[in-house]
Amino acid sequence: MDKSTVYELVKSVIGLDYFKVGTCGIDRAVNLRRMVTHNNTTDEYIAYLEKSSGDELALLVEEIIIPETWFFRDHTPFDFLSHYVTNDWLNKHADRQLNILSFPCSSGEEPYSIAMVLRQIGLPADLINIDAYDISGRGIEVARRGVYRENSFRGDDGKEYRGMFSRQGSLYYLNDAMRNMINFRQGNILDAEALLAGENYDIIFCRNLLIYLEQSTQLQICRSLVGSLSVGGAFLVGHAEVNLVARACLSGLRQVKQHGAFAFIKVEDEKIAVTRDEQQERAFATSRRLMNSAGTTVNRLLHQAEQLIEVGDLAAARYLCKSVVEMSPLSSRSFYMLATIATKKEDWLAAQTLFHKVLYLDSSHIEALQQLLECAYQLGDKAQAAKLAARLARMRSRLAS
Numbered sequence: 001m002d003k004s005t006v007y008e009l010v011k012s013v014i015g016l017d018y019f020k021v022g023t024c025g026i027d028r029a030v031n032l033r034r035m036v037t038h039n040n041t042t043d044e045y046i047a048y049l050e051k052s053s054g055d056e057l058a059l060l061v062e063e064i065i066i067p068e069t070w071f072f073r074d075h076t077p078f079d080f081l082s083h084y085v086t087n088d089w090l091n092k093h094a095d096r097q098l099n100i101l102s103f104p105c106s107s108g109e110e111p112y113s114i115a116m117v118l119r120q121i122g123l124p125a126d127l128i129n130i131d132a133y134d135i136s137g138r139g140i141e142v143a144r145r146g147v148y149r150e151n152s153f154r155g156d157d158g159k160e161y162r163g164m165f166s167r168q169g170s171l172y173y174l175n176d177a178m179r180n181m182i183n184f185r186q187g188n189i190l191d192a193e194a195l196l197a198g199e200n201y202d203i204i205f206c207r208n209l210l211i212y213l214e215q216s217t218q219l220q221i222c223r224s225l226v227g228s229l230s231v232g233g234a235f236l237v238g239h240a241e242v243n244l245v246a247r248a249c250l251s252g253l254r255q256v257k258q259h260g261a262f263a264f265i266k267v268e269d270e271k272i273a274v275t276r277d278e279q280q281e282r283a284f285a286t287s288r289r290l291m292n293s294a295g296t297t298v299n300r301l302l303h304q305a306e307q308l309i310e311v312g313d314l315a316a317a318r319y320l321c322k323s324v325v326e327m328s329p330l331s332s333r334s335f336y337m338l339a340t341i342a343t344k345k346e347d348w349l350a351a352q353t354l355f356h357k358v359l360y361l362d363s364s365h366i367e368a369l370q371q372l373l374e375c376a377y378q379l380g381d382k383a384q385a386a387k388l389a390a391r392l393a394r395m396r397s398r399l400a401s
């Protein structure tokens, strides 16, 4: 087994699209586990991983996952939850239990925020069922303990709920009544269909995981989760995931118009049609094959990526550009497009690095220089902006003469 086999292994276990998110996180995790397990080289560690039971793989996965979460993350989805349950769900189902799923739940901040909102609007605890899953055994352990640090609270979000914790030094202990409301379980979202078989949820939170996964896996997971959602139920995703779900597939889902809610309502059962995602996945597969053969394919791929940027599908565009970079590492055009994507995400530092790369490959790329100047402004680097403005003026006069 070599490093690329480890990447593939990780992809098959947790669905992580290393092509999209890069391999740094996996490399870092491999290195960390190599040191902990007293292996001298990466090759030795990989051989050790191969020989060891699934435990070592689980420990490696623990180091790869991104457990970032906090109470009332993004805020508006929880306003939507409160409004949806009060004005919609309760009107139809006042007499039965409300069933909610949080998958992935990380260390519990998300499902606890859900529980707090529901208690706040006056729903009795025995009418609430919340199941919460995550692949991380560590995360589930923390969630069950319900003991948090300041880091789990960001800004003023959820300030009104601080009374549900008792504070001892730097630790916040969630009260038992809240802790008892959630059923925490360890589970892999790739197994969602089997894990959730027979369940019928009214609300599903699946936030900030899909974005890291391969497109076909995203689609498969959306289908499994939405399959376990009742008609009229709400499906909430992360802010970076709205477009992929909107595009993905599910003709039975209607996007909620509330800005910042990142929510969908299931309007009908099982009209889960194929869609642009599957078509796109096929297109990508073809692109990958073609990429190896003709030079013109690079242009075609970049043109396709440009179109994706235009329609706002930045993840897919980035994926294509990165494919081109792999095949043609000296293509200034693909770096320029990657930089443009970074500016659209307002990631000015990443954009700056990429525009520098473009200029390194093509020192007369005037648009890259202009954009680099914009990055300096955005980053508040006045000295750099002045230098770039002078360089831009020189380039313009050279081009004019």
Ligand SMILES: C[S@@+](CC[C@H](N)C(=O)[O-])C[C@H]1O[C@@H](n2cnc3c(N)ncnc32)[C@H](O)[C@@H]1O
Binding pocket: 013, 014, 015, 065, 066, 067, 068, 069, 070, 073, 103, 104, 105, 106, 107, 110, 133, 134, 135, 136, 139, 187, 188, 189, 190, 206, 207, 208, 209, 238
């Ligand atoms: C960024 S956190 C998101 C937590 C929460 N939903 C939120 O939005 O704050 C991503 C979580 O996904 C979990 N995760 C990663 N791959 C998973 C998989 N294949 N199955 C289940 N959970 C997974 C990680 O353990 C991590 O806790």
